[in-house]
Amino acid sequence: MMIIGSLLYGQIPVTDATANANLGIQISQSTQQLTQLQQSYKLMKEGYEKYKKVNSYVRQMGQLQNMINHQKQAINNANLCLRKAKGGRFSLKEVETNLRQISGSVKTVQALLNDNLFEMTDGERIQIMENELKKVKTANAEIRVKLIKMSY
Numbered sequence: 001m002m003i004i005g006s007l008l009y010g011q012i013p014v015t016d017a018t019a020n021a022n023l024g025i026q027i028s029q030s031t032q033q034l035t036q037l038q039q040s041y042k043l044m045k046e047g048y049e050k051y052k053k054v055n056s057y058v059r060q061m062g063q064l065q066n067m068i069n070h071q072k073q074a075i076n077n078a079n080l081c082l083r084k085a086k087g088g089r090f091s092l093k094e095v096e097t098n099l100r101q102i103s104g105s106v107k108t109v110q111a112l113l114n115d116n117l118f119e120m121t122d123g124e125r126i127q128i129m130e131n132e133l134k135k136v137k138t139a140n141a142e143i144r145v146k147l148i149k150m151s152y
Contacts, residue, residue: 067132081150
């Protein structure tokens with residue numbers, strides 16, 4: 001019987017007040033760290049969203065400036081073609097077609113920049129702008145080629 005009594009005594013849980021207090025402090029600190037980490041994540045996510053939006057706008061602005069520059073060049077070259085064609089030896093139908101293409105692309109881009117007109121992501125908007133920029137570049141190059149041919 002004595003043996004049974006000593007075995008029963010060995011199974012009584014012993015509590016360490018210091019260990020419990022330390023565990024409570026650790027839980028409290030971990031909770032604070034988790035809260036801080038969640039706040040940091042939220043701030044970083046908001047910052048990233050703002051960065052994506054700004055980056056998209058900067059990219060669109062660069063494409064828009066490039067398109068404006070090509071349009072200006074095309075108009076200047078078309079005016080030079082017009083001056084050279086006054087003698088009546090040259091047809092300007094291709095130049096007129098190219099200017100219409102540029103005008104159409106500019107109208108498309110203007111519509112894209114109006115957020116209320118199209119429901120699309122910035123990525124889709126940028127893709128369309130890139131396509132319209134290619135059209136403007138091509139039309140501008142064709143006008144430049146026409147001007148060079150008229151110069152000889």
